[in-house]
Amino acid sequence: MVHPRPSRRTLLRSGAALAALALTDGCSSDSGGAEPPGPSGTASGAAPSAGPAAATMPAESRPHTRTFMAWPALEEVWGDQLPGVRQDIAGLAQTIAGFEPVVLLARPDQADQARQACGSTVEVIELMVDDLWVRDTGPTFVTGPKGLVGIDFNFNGWGNKQTHANDSQVARNLLDHYGIARVRAAITGEGGGIEVDGEGTLMATESSWVNDNRNPGRTRDQIEESFKELLGVEKVLWFKGVAGQDITDCHIDALTRFAEPGTAVLHRPAADTPPDIWSTASDQALQVLKSATDAKGRTLKVVEIPEPDFDLIQGSGKNFLATYINYYVCNGGVIVPRFGDRAADDHAVGIIGDLHPGRKVTQVTINHIAAGGGGIHCATQQQPAIGS
Template identity: 75%
Template sequence: MLPDLSFAPPSRRALLRSTAALAALALLDGCSSGSGDAQPAEPTGPQPSAAGWSMPAESAPHTRTFMAWPALEEVWGDQLPGVRQDIASIARAVAAFEPVVLMARPEQAAQARKQCGASVEVIELPVDDLWARDTGPTFVTGPQGLAGVDFGFNGWGGKQTHAEDAQVARRLLDRYGVPRIRASVTGEGGAIEVDGAGTLMATESSWVNANRNPGKSRDEIEAELKQRLGVHKVLWIKGVAGQDITDCHIDALARFAEPGTVVVHRPAADTPPDVWTTASDQALEVLRSATDARGKPLRVVELVEPDAELIPAHNADFLATYLNYYVVNGGVIVPKFGDRAADDRAADIIGELHPGRKVVQVSIDQVAAGGGGIHCATQQQPAV
């Protein structure tokens, strides 16, 4: 028998309905960059040259992984303890392969250290929520070493409180002495997927959207992404606007396993048609006919979601996708949901797509019930 899920936590799969979110949403029709939020202070010194920078593939070697400790009861309600336990489990799993640095509010750092254990380094840096993929910098490498692109996180278009999270990229780069590159477009790390060989995938719904980039065309946004991330071709997928807090991030829809190979999230066979099945169908159609930056057709691999009836914690907002895995040094951290056959099948497929890496499955029921996954909660710093 399924547990009582009459309380659904604020979610990345359902628009937030808190007072703060409603106030922010009211600004969207006439928003300036950042949906009315004050933008992070610009660097006082010269920025690194735009030339020569590129974003490595996630499968390239990492120096460390950054994560964040969920801070606010107003966001998670009584789900917060369970969400924190999931984040601790992910952090420990990643730390078995590479260093993990977890950001936490000063008053919550001791609790984070206790739950995560000695293998995880906890630093005192104010955060609002756990989504380090979106709030942290997107790292790029080049002749000048390492830099971080700050895409001006604005709470996914003003849908969630983010006073601290808006400053995470800048503060983290300052702490580690990494040059900051301020992008002229607003977006999130989960809205970016690169193959490391010149190709980027993105959804129009999360970039060409007035809640992030009012007045900017797709061509203008594409030009900025190419310049900041060192890519030569952008594969645009339509996505879904207004149905979840991210406006359909690419990292829950399609991922690169390697240059030339794309993995696409697919609904279970008996899933009734809705906006999400339509988005998956459209992604599949686009990618099967696309070529990458090298002019080569893509190999497309389908990754089918688990059976919702076999997931004890499943609710309407549950992000039941295996696609939101995270590649680490020598391993891949993969979600498991309780559908043993689907969990094992997904682990086998992901393992085959990432040969030589150990596949580690982690239960993330509480994070998934909030509409997120392992990839959403992590951000890699590439080795230079």
């Protein structure tokens, strides 16, 4: 859930935004001459489309082979925040590396700096990136009879809002690096815009998918059919979300997540927060969750996690993303943000720990990342283990 003020890098320089528009054409990603998405969701030379009978997207809680992250590259995006953001990324990568292998993508001329910052527990590979949000720029993985397949959702800078000449190619280049089959989706969007329970249910916001800045002319039903074909899901729970107020148009992974099949965690405003568009979006999501059933016919249990008190957070500005549900589940652990409101931080950790028994809950301070409007989940992407 985004903060009630403009969020997720709305501090973008006008020059960067204009550059993004110049680099892209409609909802097609800047691919340097690559083929456009095909009607079946495949690309020339890519793997066959991954449908429900072929492959499914595992829940994040299933075993991982590794976690991918990315080294933020551009001063034009972060300005004087860049050193602090890199410090947060290094700390986050080192923490996750205590649970499972971490591979950090970095530009060739920045790779040595990334290695020095992250240390020997984090593998750094040289691959051109623009920013750190690998949840959105990297592939979304599915598994099935043919093994591991990466879905390329045609990243276009969250609807042409940010420079992404390199980030639009991260999914393709990363899959090529590891020799993993690639499916190019017939729709445009981001990994942070989808949430699955691993048992056939997917959640998404209309604002970040049924939006002309990604999918002009496509209906919600058409996008839903693509989800079912690509990710092997059977039911989609849609939330209205909020369009045009943050760079992601209200990604689902900052609004509500599955803690496990049948249980959803929901971001809620702090006590005494005046009503606004974001609290309205949370209220609407609560009503959807309370009345919904999942793909297995279960009524959902809803667990609410309130945001911290912004007056107690050092460095929180108008773009700060203060949601605890943007956490990351890795092998044996859960990585949760620490914002500086001790009472709220402890309350959130207690709830999340109870929801993920048997995993070690680790808090990480990410206030520089959060000041740019993102979180731990946004900065990570899991590669599921085959057969998990």
